[in-house]
Amino acid sequence: MEPFTNYTGIGVPLRGSNVDTDQIIPAVYLKRVTRSGFEDGLFSAWRSDEHFVLNQAPFDKGSVLVAGPDFGTGSSREHAVWALLDYGFRVVISARFGDIFRGNAGKQGLLAALCEQSDVEQLWKLLETEPGTEVTVDLEQKTVRAKDFQARFEIDEYTRWRLLEGLDDIGLTMRSAAEIDAFEAAREPWKPVTTPLPA
Amino acid sequence: MGKTLAEKVWDAHVVRKGDGAEPDLLYIDLHLVHEVTSPQAFDGLRLQGRGVRRPDLTIATEDHNVPTEGIDLPIADEVSRTQVDTLRRNCAEFGVRLHPMGDAEQGIVHVIGPQLGLTQPGMTVVCGDSHTSTHGAFGSIAFGIGTSEVEHVLATQTLPLRPFKTMAINVNGTLREGVSAKDIILAVIAKIGTGGGQGYILEYRGEAIRALSMEARMTICNMSIEAGARAGMIAPDETTFEYVRDKPHAPKGAEWDAAVDAWKQLRSDADASFDTEVDIDADALSPYVTWGTNPGQGLPLGERVPDPEQIADETARAAAEKAITYMGLTPGTPLREIGVDTVFLGSCTNGRIEDLRAAAEVLRGRTIAPSLRMLVVPGSMRVRAQAEAEGLHEVFLAAGAEWRQAGCSMCLGMNPDQLAPGERSASTSNRNFEGRQGKGGRTHLVSPTVAAATAVRGKLSAPSDLTADAAEYVEV
Numbered sequence: 226m227e228p229f230t231n232y233t234g235i236g237v238p239l240r241g242s243n244v245d246t247d248q249i250i251p252a253v254y255l256k257r258v259t260r261s262g263f264e265d266g267l268f269s270a271w272r273s274d275e276h277f278v279l280n281q282a283p284f285d286k287g288s289v290l291v292a293g294p295d296f297g298t299g300s301s302r303e304h305a306v307w308a309l310l311d312y313g314f315r316v317v318i319s320a321r322f323g324d325i326f327r328g329n330a331g332k333q334g335l336l337a338a339l340c341e342q343s344d345v346e347q348l349w350k351l352l353e354t355e356p357g358t359e360v361t362v363d364l365e366q367k368t369v370r371a372k373d374f375q376a377r378f379e380i381d382e383y384t385r386w387r388l389l390e391g392l393d394d395i396g397l398t399m400r401s402a403a404e405i406d407a408f409e410a411a412r413e414p415w416k417p418v419t420t421p422l423p424a
Numbered sequence: 425m426g427k428t429l430a431e432k433v434w435d436a437h438v439v440r441k442g443d444g445a446e447p448d449l450l451y452i453d454l455h456l457v458h459e460v461t462s463p464q465a466f467d468g469l470r471l472q473g474r475g476v477r478r479p480d481l482t483i484a485t486e487d488h489n490v491p492t493e494g495i496d497l498p499i500a501d502e503v504s505r506t507q508v509d510t511l512r513r514n515c516a517e518f519g520v521r522l523h524p525m526g527d528a529e530q531g532i533v534h535v536i537g538p539q540l541g542l543t544q545p546g547m548t549v550v551c552g553d554s555h556t557s558t559h560g561a562f563g564s565i566a567f568g569i570g571t572s573e574v575e576h577v578l579a580t581q582t583l584p585l586r587p588f589k590t591m592a593i594n595v596n597g598t599l600r601e602g603v604s605a606k607d608i609i610l611a612v613i614a615k616i617g618t619g620g621g622q623g624y625i626l627e628y629r630g631e632a633i634r635a636l637s638m639e640a641r642m643t644i645c646n647m648s649i650e651a652g653a654r655a656g657m658i659a660p661d662e663t664t665f666e667y668v669r670d671k672p673h674a675p676k677g678a679e680w681d682a683a684v685d686a687w688k689q690l691r692s693d694a695d696a697s698f699d700t701e702v703d704i705d706a707d708a709l710s711p712y713v714t715w716g717t718n719p720g721q722g723l724p725l726g727e728r729v730p731d732p733e734q735i736a737d738e739t740a741r742a743a744a745e746k747a748i749t750y751m752g753l754t755p756g757t758p759l760r761e762i763g764v765d766t767v768f769l770g771s772c773t774n775g776r777i778e779d780l781r782a783a784a785e786v787l788r789g790r791t792i793a794p795s796l797r798m799l800v801v802p803g804s805m806r807v808r809a810q811a812e813a814e815g816l817h818e819v820f821l822a823a824g825a826e827w828r829q830a831g832c833s834m835c836l837g838m839n840p841d842q843l844a845p846g847e848r849s850a851s852t853s854n855r856n857f858e859g860r861q862g863k864g865g866r867t868h869l870v871s872p873t874v875a876a877a878t879a880v881r882g883k884l885s886a887p888s889d890l891t892a893d894a895a896e897y898v899e900v
Contacts, residue, residue: 256503258463258510260471303572332572383446394572395474398580401440401449405582408439408451415675415683416453417542419483419521422672 226334228391229364232315234288236360236371237278238349244292245299246326250308252300263308283357291348291360292319297326297337306333316362318369318378320345331384332394338362338378340369347374364389426693428590429659430625433565433690437548439582447584453547453564455577456533457484457520459511460838461552465575466514478581479519483542484511486525487532488838492801492828495525504839518578531804531830534558534772538642539806541671545660545687550577555772555854556655557648561641562668563660563690565625568649588654589699591624592692595632597706602888604782605640606774606852606871608632608704609647610712610722616702618720621653624700627692628658632706638667639778646773647854650719659691711886713759714856714869716747721856722869723759725886731755750858751866752846759884762868766849767798767879768861769872770828771835774852775803777810779872784816786876786887787823793882798825798875799841801833825879837862850878 254266271277278284290309296319297305306329309317317335320342330337340348351374352358360371362378364385369376380388387397398405427435440449455478462484469475476482489504491497499505508525515522523530529540534555537543549559549566552574559566573583593612613620626648633641641658648656665684668674675683692698714722715729721744723730729748732755735741748755753762769775769783780802792798800820802808808830811817817827834841835853843849843865852875856867868884877885 258467258506260464260467303570394584395472395576395579398449398576398582398584401582404440404449405451405580409581412451413682413686415679416547417544417673417675418480419454419542419673420480421521 226391226393226396229315229334229336229388231361231363231365232289232336233359233361234315235283235286236289236291236348236352236358237284237287238352239278239290239292240349242293243295243298246297246302246305246323247299249297249305250302254308255302255304260307261311263304264311264313266304267308267312288313289316289318289360289362290314291345291352292317293345294320294342296322297330298323301325301329303329303333306330306335310335316360318345318348331387334388334391334393336362336364336380336388338369338380340376340378344369344376347376426696428692428696428698429563429627429657429690430565430588430590431696433546433548433563433657434587436546437565442584442586447586449582450548450585452550452577452581452583453481454537454542454549455482455581456537456549456551456553456556457482457511457574458487458533458551458553459507460488461571462514462574463507463510464571465552465578466518468572468575469518469578474579476518476520476578479521481581482520482578483537484515484520484522485530485533485536486511486523488832488836490525490831491840492799492831492833495829500840528805528809531802531806532772532775532832534642534646535775535803535807538562538638539671539804541668541673544668544674544683545664546690550583554649555646557653558642558646558772560645560648560655560657561638562664563657563687565655565657566645567655588625589623591621591626591653591700591702592698593626593628593702593704595628595630595704595706597632598635599632599706599709602873602886603709603711604871604873605636605643607709607712608706609644610714610719610869611709612702612704613647613651613720614712614722615704616651618650618718619652621648621651624653626651626653626656627698628656629692630706633658634661636663637778638663639776642776643773647719650854660687711871711874713850713874713884714867715751715753715759716744717750717856717858718743718747719854719856719869721747725759725874725884727759729753729755729757729759729762752848760889761883762848763883764848764850764868764878765796766834766843766847767792767796767875768801768834768849768851768853769875770799770801770803770833771853772803772832773854774872775801775807777807779852780807780811780816781814783872783876784819786873786890787825787880788819790823790880790890792824792879796879796882798823798879799828799834800825801828801841802830805830823879834861836860837865843867850875850884
């Protein structure tokens with residue numbers, strides 16, 4: 226996982242609340258066997274509508290999603306986060322996130338920034354009147370900026386630290402490599418291994 | 425204060441103690457892998473340029489998707505075939521031992537671990553499958569994990585986890601003739617509910633548990649997840665040691681002695697305290713069957729389909745109404761009068777040799793009802809070979825049942841063995857959820873002997889129902 230300090234990208238206004246993970250990516254896309262390529266399933270029901278925001282330039286190049294409250298509720302599928310990342314999003318801003326989604330996002334390096342709904346609405350107006358406006362998210366300062374707009378966002382300290390350090394769960398555990406080595410060295414010799422036995 | 429069995433095994437696997445809100449980092453002794461929940465985990469490793477840390481503590485098999493007949497042919501279903509092919513490629517690339525379809529050691533992941541002797545007391549065992557709790561029968565902490573966690577274990581052989589609470593399930597007394605481990609666990613789930621075990625590791629204790637064979641103990645631990653628990657455990661004893669002793673991967677010679685010495689310490693201390701305790705009277709148990717659509721909706725076979733009107737709790741009443749409608753039942757019908765279309769004997773719950781022996785004993789010299797089909801699906805190719813060596817397959821075939829290859833089969837609708845809409849089964853598996861055995865299918869969970877007796881009589885039955893009126897049901 227790449228360290229996340231600050232990020233600047235085109236903001237995408239996604240009005241509407243309660244965008245659950247079935248809307249982010251429907252179950253039919255869960256059958257695949259790869260971890261990448263989920264961008265085609267992102268918001269797939271809406272993508273067939275030519276008026277949908279991601280079907281319009283310059284929003285189709287967007288990477289900072291500004292969403293309504295209760296984004297990412299419902300099914301625990303990790304695919305929702307994969308789909309957003311695969312499409313190119315690095316940040317989702319919302320006034321409230323589904324708990325599991327927020328946890329999954331932190332693990333995969335997608336910043337879920339919690340803002341006041343009034344700030345979200347100001348951002349929506351700005352992005353809609355001046356499409357293509359870039360939004361800068363500073364994780365060290367916990368601020369969101371776009372043109373003259375500036376606001377603070379919230380994120381739990383543990384997730385913030387992990388994102389700043391670029392540590393996914395596995396990366397974090399690998400910091401304990403010496404302790405894992407030591408534990409392994411002390412394991413009882415009779416513990417089984419799966420190595421095939423001589424015939 | 426003393427420690428519980430779960431606390432002892434946990435503490436022995438802590439690589440790094442978490443401080444405050446941070447989880448413990450737990451070492452994993454054995455990682456079982458199958459085709460459904462592993463593809464994205466391997467792909468995640470590939471994307472990050474990571475390898476499998478301990479391929480020698482990892483083993484894979486094909487089970488969920490595999491057909492149980494025509495296994496020499498390509499799998500017809502494209503998604504299933506892709507998952508199986510992907511597992512084969514991943515195991516080859518990352519150096520993981522795999523038992524593919526047709527291999528002598530292939531079978532359901534939770535059947536092959538114990539039979540290879542890879543499941544031993546005092547271990548931590550994980551798999552991307554909720555029925556991993558099965559391996560707790562050896563006094564191991566064994567639980568199901570999600571795909572991200574599968575990747576985490578592949579990469580690091582550890583998992584960050586917060587400790588579970590502990591619950592003692594005391595099964596006191598002695599089981600009566602004709603009552604089995606399946607009846608114990610169905611009674612436990614009916615008592616504590618499908619959410620009763622949430623956040624806990626269950627420890628099954630007491631005289632009735634001590635008296636059980638290893639395979640019966642596996643049946644009980646297997647269904648811990650159906651009570652909402654992440655894991656279930658039983659303290660290892662002489663029965664456990666005897667079961668493990670001759671298995672291929674069991675310790676040998678001086679290592680065996682050292683292992684047994686260590687395993688003998690694996691019991692809850694007399695002064696250990698559990699967060700919760702539940703008591704079950706084994707003497708009062710009789711064969712259990714489920715009537716509804718979750719494993720907690722079960723009753724003794726002698727009872728009737730419940731009347732939702734009589735259920736005081738509003739949520740339970742609504743659930744009962746919905747279940748009875750789905751199941752196509754009428755309140756007040758004696759459970760013994762419910763006719764079934766299909767009998768399924770198999771799964772990681774009841775697909776072991778003792779299960780097949782028990783069912784064959786009931787079927788010997790009898791035939792199944794003409795209107796009904798019975799699938800007998802061994803949990804592994806080794807179980808299948810053992811059954812054939814004992815001539816059990818001839819009993820099943822003579823009775824009119826189908827004798828299949830090993831796999832998860834009709835336990836879940838992921839392979840060709842499925843119920844048709846509206847079709848009713850008596851099944852030795854673990855989940856009677858709506859659509860679990862096929863869209864619209866109706867499942868009654870039962871023990872292997874009840875399954876066999878039901879196949880003969882055509883209605884939910886215990887073997888004692890057959891002897892009572894043998895002439896009517898026995899065809900010579």
